[in-house]
Amino acid sequence: MVKHGLTARLKRDLRINKELYLILLVPLIWYVIFKYIPMYGTLMSFQNYNMRLGISGSEWVGLENYRRFFSDPYFSRDIWNTISLSLKGIVVGFPIPIILALLINELTNKTFTKFVQTATYIPHFISMVVICGMLKVFLAKDGVISSMVSLFPGVSIKESLLNNANLFATIFIGSDIWQEAAWGSIIYVAAIAGIDQQLYEAAEIDGAGKFRQMLCVTLPCLAPTIIIMLILRVGAVFTTNNEKILLLINSLNAEKAETLSYYIYKKGITNADYSLSAAAGLFNSIINFVFVIATNFISKHVSETSLW
Amino acid sequence: MIKKSNSRKVFEVFNIVLMLFLSFIAIYPLIFVLNASFSDSNALLRNGGRPLWLPIDANIQAYKMVFSNKLLLTGYMNTIFVVVVGTILDVVLSAMCAYPLSKKGPMLNSIATKIIIFTMFFSGGLIPTYMLVKNIGLMDNIWALIIPASISTYNMIILRTGFSSIPESLTESALIDGASQIKILFKIMLPLVKPTLTVIALYYAVTRWNAWFDASIYLQRNSDRWPLQLILRQILIQNDVNTGETGVDQMQNVAESIKYATIIVATLPVVCIYPFVQKYFTKGVMIGAVKG
Numbered sequence: 001m002v003k004h005g006l007t008a009r010l011k012r013d014l015r016i017n018k019e020l021y022l023i024l025l026v027p028l029i030w031y032v033i034f035k036y037i038p039m040y041g042t043l044m045s046f047q048n049y050n051m052r053l054g055i056s057g058s059e060w061v062g063l064e065n066y067r068r069f070f071s072d073p074y075f076s077r078d079i080w081n082t083i084s085l086s087l088k089g090i091v092v093g094f095p096i097p098i099i100l101a102l103l104i105n106e107l108t109n110k111t112f113t114k115f116v117q118t119a120t121y122i123p124h125f126i127s128m129v130v131i132c133g134m135l136k137v138f139l140a141k142d143g144v145i146s147s148m149v150s151l152f153p154g155v156s157i158k159e160s161l162l163n164n165a166n167l168f169a170t171i172f173i174g175s176d177i178w179q180e181a182a183w184g185s186i187i188y189v190a191a192i193a194g195i196d197q198q199l200y201e202a203a204e205i206d207g208a209g210k211f212r213q214m215l216c217v218t219l220p221c222l223a224p225t226i227i228i229m230l231i232l233r234v235g236a237v238f239t240t241n242n243e244k245i246l247l248l249i250n251s252l253n254a255e256k257a258e259t260l261s262y263y264i265y266k267k268g269i270t271n272a273d274y275s276l277s278a279a280a281g282l283f284n285s286i287i288n289f290v291f292v293i294a295t296n297f298i299s300k301h302v303s304e305t306s307l308w
Numbered sequence: 309m310i311k312k313s314n315s316r317k318v319f320e321v322f323n324i325v326l327m328l329f330l331s332f333i334a335i336y337p338l339i340f341v342l343n344a345s346f347s348d349s350n351a352l353l354r355n356g357g358r359p360l361w362l363p364i365d366a367n368i369q370a371y372k373m374v375f376s377n378k379l380l381l382t383g384y385m386n387t388i389f390v391v392v393v394g395t396i397l398d399v400v401l402s403a404m405c406a407y408p409l410s411k412k413g414p415m416l417n418s419i420a421t422k423i424i425i426f427t428m429f430f431s432g433g434l435i436p437t438y439m440l441v442k443n444i445g446l447m448d449n450i451w452a453l454i455i456p457a458s459i460s461t462y463n464m465i466i467l468r469t470g471f472s473s474i475p476e477s478l479t480e481s482a483l484i485d486g487a488s489q490i491k492i493l494f495k496i497m498l499p500l501v502k503p504t505l506t507v508i509a510l511y512y513a514v515t516r517w518n519a520w521f522d523a524s525i526y527l528q529r530n531s532d533r534w535p536l537q538l539i540l541r542q543i544l545i546q547n548d549v550n551t552g553e554t555g556v557d558q559m560q561n562v563a564e565s566i567k568y569a570t571i572i573v574a575t576l577p578v579v580c581i582y583p584f585v586q587k588y589f590t591k592g593v594m595i596g597a598v599k600g
Binding site: 009010013016017019020021023024026027028030031033034035036037038039040041042044051054100103104106107108112115116117118119120121122123125126127128129130132133134136137138142143144145146147148178182209210242243246247264265268269274277278281282284285286288289292 | 313316319320323324326327328330331333334335337338340341356357358359401402404405407408409411413414415416420423424427429430431432433434435436437438439440442443455456458459464488489490493514517518520521525537538540541543544545567568571574575578579582583586
């Protein structure tokens with residue numbers, strides 16, 4: 001066979017696959033416009049951006065916006081709130097879907113399993129506005145949850161629990177677990193279903209009871225899935241669900257509820273300080289990216305499991 | 309048949325009770341809201357925070373108010389428009405992206421895939437995207453909700469997995485018969501990946517139905533175009549029941565149950581369809597997990 005040069009091969013490839021490339025071009029243009037142009041737009045964070053002049057006409061100010069961002073008294077508070085909410089969410093929320101999957105796997109009646117799954121997945125489909133609306137009503141002074149909490153001795157509730165900054169993390173994470181834990185267990189249930197049954201038979205012959213089998217067969221077989229899910233969670237420590245924050249925040253809980261993504265929203269949309277907001281946004285994007293790469297790298301070396 | 313040990317039996321009973329309890333916790337809030345929506349507002353206030361098992365002083369006053377609220381009705385219409393048009397666009401664009409990328413032959417596929425996957429891990433951020441929408445003239449236009457939020461890379465990858473499971477020989481024989489690739493995609497391939505297609509269409513539709521944030525920043529001055537969820541936010545979060553023609557007194561009386569009725573009206577379509585399509589949803593998670 002004749003060895004072609006790269007250009008010749010490319011030309012031939014373009015000719016043969018012309019139609020496929022033309023189809024691909026449409027979504028690719030969409031990606032360029034709606035994903036890559038905003039990346040170019042982050043240049044405004046190095047400018048004193050003027051909407052009328054655009055990026056080409058606005059005045060360049062170097063790192064001035066970053067200096068303003070890092071010296072903002074809210075900077076360290078909001079970063080801390082972001083990490084703290086994420087880490088608490090991982091510590092409390094991450095194991096629950098795994099435990100749930102293990103327990104669902106132990107159910108013997110198919111119809112009952114189906115019922116449990118159908119019922120517990122429902123919250124996943126409820127919109128964030130409705131979830132937060134319900135939270136607001138249930139946590140109000142005489143709401144259902146508040147009334148239950150006030151049954152504990154020594155507790156008296158004078159205002160909405162949402163106004164208590166110290167309870168914000170509990171409310172934020174608790175409602176997230178309520179909404180997503182069961183849905184999050186699907187992936188583990190699927191992974192368990194894929195485990196080779198012979199492993200269980202072998203364990204049984206070795207005298208392992210059901211509980212031993214769960215510890216020594218199911219969990220190790222789940223490890224790669226667990227690690228992948230953990231990489232994704234840890235990679236997202238600087239991302240909080242901004243929609244939820246926006247719906248739950250108020251002047252009384254802001255001390256604990258204001259996160260980096262809310263800061264970006266507040267500066268950009270509420271205050272129209274576009275350059276500062278873009279600077280904070282780019283900082284957030286870069287840190288997210290670095291975190292995904294880093295967790296993936298560490299996991300690759302420690303456990304030989306990775307995203308790519 | 310192996311006899312179950314006593315401790316095993318205890319565990320199984322405990323497990324069933326726990327699962328029943330969790331199922332109850334998952335659905336009770338909605339049952340509460342449903343009951344409250346049919347209750348009298350004053351009775352609700354008197355009831356305070358006690359759990360509801362049935363509506364008290366049952367009536368449909370709240371629903372009458374909800375369905376006579378012009379803003380809510382236009383919100384409903386806007387949402388239906390965004391869900392229908394948006395989902396079609398999402399699915400078509402995703403298919404046009406996933407199909408070529410599912411092929412092994414084209415040399416530029418790997419670089420195109422990298423360009424696309426990169427956007428899952430890095431983004432320009434809120435304000436640059438906002439400026440883009442502003443600059444292309446979509447501000448205060450309902451298409452600002454539809455076009456920029458179209459493709460979800462995650463869903464696109466699920467669909468690509470679906471396409472790559474179909475034997476290449478099928479495309480080849482269609483090509484020999486003189487069909488164009490675009491025709492092969494829409495006439496032959498899409499019907500073949502129908503289960504996967506259903507999964508991502510449902511994902512897209514639910515996301516569209518529940519979306520509100522884009523509308524809150526892009527349609528600030530155009531409340532005629534607001535989707536249902538944004539109007540819900542107005543009522544539930546900002547506590548602003550703008551009922552238009554009704555008098556203030558009556559408005560306050562109904563306010564509490566109106567909140568609950570709007571929740572039901574906005575949530576019911578999704579929750580009612582859900583049990584019938586559940587197998588598709590869970591299937592999607594599994595395909596996504598395999599390819600992740």
